[in-house]
Amino acid sequence: MVGPAEKLAAMKLIMGREIDTPLTTKGTKLTWARIVVTKDKILGKSLRELALVEARGVTVSRINRAGVELPAQASSSLAFGDIVTVVGSKPDIDAVALELGNEHARLQEVQFPALFFGIALGVILGSIPLAVPGLSAPLKLGLAGGPLMAAIVLGRLGHWGPFTWYMPPAANHALREFGIVLFLAVVGIVAGDRFFDTLLHGDGIVWMGYGILITLLPLLIVGVIARVFGRFNYLSLCGVLAGSMTDPPALAFAVSMSKTGAASVAYVSVYPLVMFLRILAPQILILILAGAGAGTF
Template identity: 45%
Template sequence: MELLERLLFGSESLWGGGVAHSVMILALVIALGIMLGKVKIAGVSLGVTGILFVGIAFSYFGMNIDEHLMHFLKEFGLILFVYSIGLQVGPGFFSSFRKGGITLNKLAVLVVALGVVTTVALYYVTGLPMTTMVGVMSGAVTNTPGLGAAQQAFSDLHAGADAPDIATGYALAYPLGVIGAILTLLALRYLLRIDVRQEEEAAGLGTDVLKDLTTRRISVEICNPAVEGKSISGIRRLALRDFVVSRICRPGEAPELADAATTLRCGDRILLVAAPKDAERLFGNSLKRLNHPNLIPIFIGIALGVVLGSISFWIPGVPQPVKLGLAGGPLIVAILIGRYGPYYRLITYTTMSANLMLREVGISLFLAGVGLGAGEDFVPTLVAGGYVWIAYGAVITIVPLLLAGLFGRFYYKLNYYTLIGVLSGASTNPPALAYSTEQTTSDAPSVGYATVYPLSMFLRVLAAQLLILIFG
C-alpha cells in the first residue's frame, strides 16, 4: 500500500525530483481518459474529452504533476493540436468562399455571432466572471482550441496567472454541448416538418447552394496522344465518368462551343465541368503517400506561428492590445503554409495518419494539463452552484443553432441535410456531424461541415480571446 501511494502521489527519493512521477501520472491520465471517452451512453461518448475529466479526478484526489512541466506540456500540446488542424484545413480554406461556400459560411458566422451574443447576455444577467462564461461557451460548442485561446489570453493579460474557472466551465458545459446540439438538430427536423424522402432526393441532386460546391470548372490542355481524334462522347464511355465539356479552344483559333461529337486533339484547351471525384479520377490527382512525415515545414511553421502569436496589435474599442497567442498564431501560419507552401516548393503534405497522430498527441497533452490544473476547484465549484453553469451552457448550445437553423431553411432555402451539416461545422462538433451523416446516404452533411469548419474554428478561437481581453 505504501508503494502504491508513493507511485501515485510521488516521492522525491523514488522518482529523482518528480519528473518521472509526472510523466507516469500524465500517461495514466491520457490512457484512462481515452478509455473513458470510448464509453457510450445512449449512443453518445465523450471522445478525447474524457482525458479532461480523468485529469480533474486525479487532481482532486491529490495526484498531480510538476507545475512547470504541466504548463509546458499543456501549451506545447495546444500548439501541436491547432497546427495540425491548420495544415489539414489550409488547402481548402480559401476555396470554401466560392459562390456556394459564401452562403454556407454566412450562416456559420451567424451561428458564431449568436453564440457570442448569448454569452455576453448571460454575463450581464448572471453576474458571473467572463472567464467562467467563456469556458462555458467553449464547452457548449465543444471547441477545445477556444478553451486554449481563452486561457492563453488571460495569462497574457495577467502576467502569467491562470483562471481555473475557464476549464471548470468548459468541463461542466461540454457533455450537454454534445447532447444539446444533436437534440437541436433533431428538433429542427420536426419544427420544419421535414419530408425525409424528399430531402434525401434533393440532397442527392444538389438542388440548393450545395451544387456550387459539388462541381468543378477546370481548364484542361490535351497532352495525351491516346485522346487524339476521339470524340467527347467516346471518351466519356471509356472513362465511365460523368463530365461535360462546354468550350474548346484549338491552337490559333477562337474558343467555340463543344458537344458530344466534338473530337479532341493534342494542344486543344477545354473547359470541363464535373464532380471532384470524376474530374480527379479521369485526369489524375492522386496524392503521393510519403513514408516519412515532413518535419521541416512543421517545426518552421510552429516557430513562425509562435512569433506571429506574440505580436501585439490594437483593435478599436478593445482596451488591451490583442495577441493571437499560442492558439491563433500557429493556426494562421499553418493555414497559410498549407495553402501556399507548395507554390514556394515547400512540401507541406503529410499523410492523414501522421496528421491525426500529431493532433491526437497534442490534444491529449493539452487536455491532461488542463484537467490536472482544474481538479482542485472542480467539485467545490460544482457544489457551490456551478451546476447552474450546465444550464447556461445548454442555452449557448441550443439558441444559436435553433435560430440559425430556422433562418437557413426559410431565407437560404437550404436542404435539411446540408443545413444540419453546416450547423455541426459551425459548432465544430464532430459528434453532431456523426449524427448528421447517419441520417442520410448523401454527402450533403459532410460537404456542409467541411465548407464552414475552417472559418468557424478560426472565429471561435478569436472570439474566445476577444471576450477575455474586453471583459476579463
C-alpha cells in the first residue's frame, strides 16, 4: 500500500497486521513502469475518467509532479509533465503509455507562445486600477504583481486551449538564475555611482547599521520561533525567510545547500503574499497620508 503514514496506520487496523515480505514482480505477469504525461487530450482528466484499471487492467500507484510525490486517488487529475508509476502486464502498460503520451522529448520544449501569453496577461492585470473604498485613488498591481498573479492563476490552471504552461527544469533554472543576475546588476548600476560617497561621507555608516538591525532582528526572532515552536527544518526555514524578504539571492544560497526542493517550496508558499503586500502597502500608506495631510489644511 502507498499513502500517508497516518492513513496506512488506519488501514492496518482495518485490514490486519503488517508483514515484512519482499515486494517483487518476479515470477508473475506483472511489471511496473514510470510514464510521462504528454498527450494534450489527457491533461486535466482524473484517474476516474481515464478508468485505466477497468479498461486496461493497469493501476496507478503514485504521481510525481515537479519532484513531489502525490497519492494516486480517483479524483487526481493529470497535468503535463506528471510522472505516473503504473503496475500491470507489459502489453497493457505499453498501451497506457501510448494513451498518456510518454514523449520525453516534449519535456525539453519551451512553450514560448504560452509564456508570452502569460506575460501579456500579467501586464494587463497589473494595469487594471483597483478601486478601494475610502482611498482617493485606485491601486494597481504593476509590472511586478500583475505577472505574478497571472503566473499563479495559469500555473494552477495548467493548460487552456492551445496553451500548456510548463517550463522544462533546465530552462526554468536558467531563466531563474538569469533573472537573479539581472536584478543584482540593476541594483548595482543604480547604487554604484554614489555608493562609496554615501558610505564614507555623512550618515552612510549609521544608515547601514540601521539597515543591518532592521534586517537581522526580524530574521532572528522569526527563525527562533519557527524552529522552536513550529518545528521547521532548516531548509524550509531558509526558504520561508527568503520568501518573506522577497530575496532571490537568499533563495539561491539556500537551494545550493541541498539537492532537495524544500527551500524552493517554502519560498513560493510565502512569496506571493509578501510581494502583493510590498506592492499595495506603500500605495495605501501614501494615499492615507496624502488624505490626512490634505485634511489638515
